[in-house]
Amino acid sequence: MSDPTDNGRDDTGRFVKRAAESVHKLNTPSEEGIHPLSQILFGWTHTKGIGNIIFWVLLALSAIMLSIDFFFPRQDYLKFANYAGFYGIWGFVCFSFAVIMGWPLGHLLRRDENYYGDASGPPYGVDPDAPMADEATAPHHSSEGDA
Amino acid sequence: MPTMLASLNPGWVLIIAGIASLFIRVRVVRQVVTIAAPLMALLLLVFATQNTDLATADMMGLKLVLYKVDSLNFIFSLAFLIAAVLNGIYALHSDDRIQDGAALFYAGAAVAATLAGDLMTLFVFWELTAISSVFLILRAQTREAYFAAMRYLGVQVLSGVLLLAGIAYVLKSRGNLSLEAFTDLSDPGVLFIFIAFGIKAAFPLLHNWLQDAYPKATVVGSVVLSVYTTKLAVYALARMFPGQEHLIWIGATMTVFPVFFAVIENDLRRVLSYSINNQVGFMVCGVGVGTPLALNGVAAHAFADIFFKGLLMMSMGAVLYRTGTVKASQLGGLHRSMPWTTVFCIIGAMSISAFPLFSAFVTKSMIISEVATAGYAVIFLMLMFASAGVLEHSGIKIPYYAFFGHDSGIRVKEAPFNMLLAMGIAAGLSIFLGLPALVPGFGHEWLYNLLPYREEAMGYSHHHLFSFSHILTQFQLLVLAIFAFVLLKRIHAYPPEKRGVILDSDWTYRKLGYGLVVWAGTVWGKAGPAMSAAFFRVTGRAYNWIEAAFSPRGELARGGVLNGAMAIWTAALLGIVLLLSFMAVS
Numbered sequence: 001m002s003d004p005t006d007n008g009r010d011d012t013g014r015f016v017k018r019a020a021e022s023v024h025k026l027n028t029p030s031e032e033g034i035h036p037l038s039q040i041l042f043g044w045t046h047t048k049g050i051g052n053i054i055f056w057v058l059l060a061l062s063a064i065m066l067s068i069d070f071f072f073p074r075q076d077y078l079k080f081a082n083y084a085g086f087y088g089i090w091g092f093v094c095f096s097f098a099v100i101m102g103w104p105l106g107h108l109l110r111r112d113e114n115y116y117g118d119a120s121g122p123p124y125g126v127d128p129d130a131p132m133a134d135e136a137t138a139p140h141h142s143s144e145g146d147a
Numbered sequence: 148m149p150t151m152l153a154s155l156n157p158g159w160v161l162i163i164a165g166i167a168s169l170f171i172r173v174r175v176v177r178q179v180v181t182i183a184a185p186l187m188a189l190l191l192l193v194f195a196t197q198n199t200d201l202a203t204a205d206m207m208g209l210k211l212v213l214y215k216v217d218s219l220n221f222i223f224s225l226a227f228l229i230a231a232v233l234n235g236i237y238a239l240h241s242d243d244r245i246q247d248g249a250a251l252f253y254a255g256a257a258v259a260a261t262l263a264g265d266l267m268t269l270f271v272f273w274e275l276t277a278i279s280s281v282f283l284i285l286r287a288q289t290r291e292a293y294f295a296a297m298r299y300l301g302v303q304v305l306s307g308v309l310l311l312a313g314i315a316y317v318l319k320s321r322g323n324l325s326l327e328a329f330t331d332l333s334d335p336g337v338l339f340i341f342i343a344f345g346i347k348a349a350f351p352l353l354h355n356w357l358q359d360a361y362p363k364a365t366v367v368g369s370v371v372l373s374v375y376t377t378k379l380a381v382y383a384l385a386r387m388f389p390g391q392e393h394l395i396w397i398g399a400t401m402t403v404f405p406v407f408f409a410v411i412e413n414d415l416r417r418v419l420s421y422s423i424n425n426q427v428g429f430m431v432c433g434v435g436v437g438t439p440l441a442l443n444g445v446a447a448h449a450f451a452d453i454f455f456k457g458l459l460m461m462s463m464g465a466v467l468y469r470t471g472t473v474k475a476s477q478l479g480g481l482h483r484s485m486p487w488t489t490v491f492c493i494i495g496a497m498s499i500s501a502f503p504l505f506s507a508f509v510t511k512s513m514i515i516s517e518v519a520t521a522g523y524a525v526i527f528l529m530l531m532f533a534s535a536g537v538l539e540h541s542g543i544k545i546p547y548y549a550f551f552g553h554d555s556g557i558r559v560k561e562a563p564f565n566m567l568l569a570m571g572i573a574a575g576l577s578i579f580l581g582l583p584a585l586v587p588g589f590g591h592e593w594l595y596n597l598l599p600y601r602e603e604a605m606g607y608s609h610h611h612l613f614s615f616s617h618i619l620t621q622f623q624l625l626v627l628a629i630f631a632f633v634l635l636k637r638i639h640a641y642p643p644e645k646r647g648v649i650l651d652s653d654w655t656y657r658k659l660g661y662g663l664v665v666w667a668g669t670v671w672g673k674a675g676p677a678m679s680a681a682f683f684r685v686t687g688r689a690y691n692w693i694e695a696a697f698s699p700r701g702e703l704a705r706g707g708v709l710n711g712a713m714a715i716w717t718a719a720l721l722g723i724v725l726l727l728s729f730m731a732v733s
Contacts, residue, residue, distance in 0.1 A: 027561070029484060029558075029560070029561075032558065033483070033484050033558025033559070034483045034484065034558075035484050035485070035486050035561060037486040037487065038483045038484070038486040038489075041489075041490065042489070045482075045551065054633060055633050055634070058629060058633055061626050061630075062626055062627050062630045065619075065622060065623045065627065066623065068619060069619075069623075072616070074620070075616075076519060077519045077520050077522070078522070078524055078527055080524070085623075087531075087620040087621075087623040087624045088624065088626070088627040089627065090528070090531055090532075090624065091531070091534075091535045091623065091625065091626075091627040091628040091631075092627040092630065092631045094531065094532040094535035094536065094628070095535045095536070095538065095539055095627075095628040095631040095632065098406050098407060098410055098536050098539055099410060099539060099631070099632070099640070099642065100635075101407055101410070102407075102410040102411045102641075102642035103642050105407055105408075105410070105411050106411040106642050106645070109411065109649045109650045109651075110645060110647040110648070110649055110650075111647055111648050111649075111650060112648070113646055113647055113648060115647075115648050115650075115658075116291075116648065116658070118290050118291040118294050119290075119291060120289035120290045120291045120292065121471075122467060123286075123287030123288070123289055123292060123363070123364065123365045123366065123368075124289070124365060125241055125243065125246075125286075125287075125365050125366055125367070125468075126366060126467060126468050126469075126471050127468050127469050127471070127559075127560075130468070130469060130470055130471030130559070131470060131471060131557055132470045132471035132472040132477060
């Protein structure tokens with residue numbers, strides 16, 4: 001509700017209007033289609049060398065996580081779980097194994113998209129403006145080597 | 148509450164609303180119904196008297212309990228109904244009577260099955276979930292969706308038929324249809340019921356209907372499907388087979404094998420379908436352990452999974468809706484244009500990965516803790532492997548390939564507001580459930596208070612859940628696994644996302660079985676005429692021979708080889724045989 005002050009100006013109305021404009025601005029993509037909120041939340045991911053920074057930070061964090069075990073012994077029900085670094089090493093090994101197995105399994109199990117003869121486009125009801133609605137013309141890339 | 152309302156199964160409210168939605172042409176009215184009906188059903192459930200037969204019926208001398216609430220089915224039904232509200236909100240952008248009606252009917256059938264107090268009522272609604280949910284796949288109106296829907300329906304109906312056969316056996320041996328737990332799998336009836344539940348829970352080798360059908364449904368359909376069928380089966384297993392040791396190994400296998408498929412799968416909704424398999428595996432394993440804390444873990448993890456898996460499905464649905472694809476090889480960089488969806492997806496990813504302060508941390512840990520306490524070392528290692536695996540496919544792969552990674556150059560609008568609202572509520576719940584109890588009954592304690600064995604849950608909460616050791620070991624597992632991802636990416640050891648289908652056990656019937664049928668048809672097509680010709684040749688010759696012998700123009704009529712003496716001898720022999728026969732009889 002507006003609140004005219006002594007000078008006759010509707011300050012509350014101006015505040016609401018400014019707030020509405022800010023919200024609108026925050027939700028209006030740029031001409032390049034970039035959402036302003038994306039810059040605020042994820043702008044850091046475009047920093048040069050961010051891949052290296054993440055790698056070294058995680059390496060340091062992993063080392064710290066593993067070394068804590070030497071100072072705080074555990075009392076798990078399963079004896080092998082009490083060895084220093086068990087959870088971290090098991091997590092690392094399992095993750096790596098699952099991913100590495102993707103190479104031979106991919107070669108063994110991957111077939112053409114129309115292998116079963118029923119390949120179709122997207123389901124009914126997607127946005128009529130969807131750029132990939134016609135899959136046949138969609139760009140295709142391999143993600144290998146992504147930063 | 149008035150008696151009539153008190154005896155009204157909340158699931159029926161959704162079923163009636165679902166049928167009504169099919170005929171409501173005014174979009175706004177239908178949208179009000181899709182949200183108001185689950186809210187009304189929620190009120191009915193919350194105020195229902197527990198451990199009493201609230202609605203019964205007699206049929207052919209059998210007492211059916213149509214509606215009964217207890218601590219186990221309450222928490223499953225509560226999750227189903229909250230999910231129905233969220234699904235209604237998520238679907239608001241679309242104007243589709245069939246989809247709205249099918250989604251409500253399906254949710255209602257699942258709730259009614261969960262709140263059933265006898266096997267026959269369970270069977271009826273079990274079948275209704277199958278029949279109603281198939282429309283969510285068919286509604287995609289694509290060729291692949293049509294065939295997948297037919298396969299889905301076949302498998303689901305098979306589950307129902309097995310359940311009915313099992314019920315008939317059990318009725319004969321037990322004399323009643325009660326939902327008492329079974330202990331002996333050697334009884335054929337019990338085994339039938341076990342397999343029927345196993346099909347819906349997507350046991351290994353019975354699982355492929357899920358990865359086949361769910362990713363081919365509509366944008367909204369996949370979200371709705373991800374909630375009900377498998378969790379209904381988990382409830383049924385927890386009700387009828389707690390402590391059944393086979394389930395420990397079945398569940399552990401379910402957690403492990405989808406990890407390998409999810410790594411190489413390109414369709415991100417199919418990755419999430421494998422993720423459903425993986426998470427249901429934890430629940431099945433917990434049912435097999437069967438201790439009060441393990442069953443608490445099952446119920447709690449099912450509750451949390453419905454929201455974080457629903458959230459991930461919603462985020463991929465939003466991507467599909469806006470871009471027209473969920474193929475990892477075609478996506479990337481969408482955080483630039485869909486930041487809200489990205490945030491919600493990351494919350495879902497952190498929840499399913501069991502980061503401390505997110506929901507799976509407070510639910511899955513009960514199951515793993517009980518496995519360790521019971522001394523199942525191999526199972527424990529399998530579950531830890533699966534925990535690292537779920538981080539790979541749902542925690543990292545889904546958000547990374549859709550929203551980060553290679554910039555596909557796709558610039559689209561953010562998801563519609565209704566989708567963001569539904570995702571926001573699901574994300575809020577996924578965080579809320581994982582929070583420590585800053586005040587009694589807050590955060591995870593709200594959920595723990597609803598569990599079937601509340602005392603055990605509270606004991607676990609006070610002594611172990613947020614202990615330094617538990618938080619540290621979870622962080623160790625996750626941080627080192629994330630480091631493995633970064634390292635493998637850095638040295639280009641991470642397999643690239645490529646277009647294509649990944650063969651799974653459905654190959655046996657979609658390719659091998661179908662090929663055999665086609666081959667048999669081809670063989671029959673060629674062998675059939677030859678066999679028919681041979682048959683007619685043989686019968687033709689026999690007819691000619693008989694005609695030559697016995698017809699009026701035949702050999703016998705003309706005398707031929709049979710002369711008069713032969714005829715006399717034949718008559719004499721017949722006379723002797725007749726005489727001997729009369730003597731024997733007299």
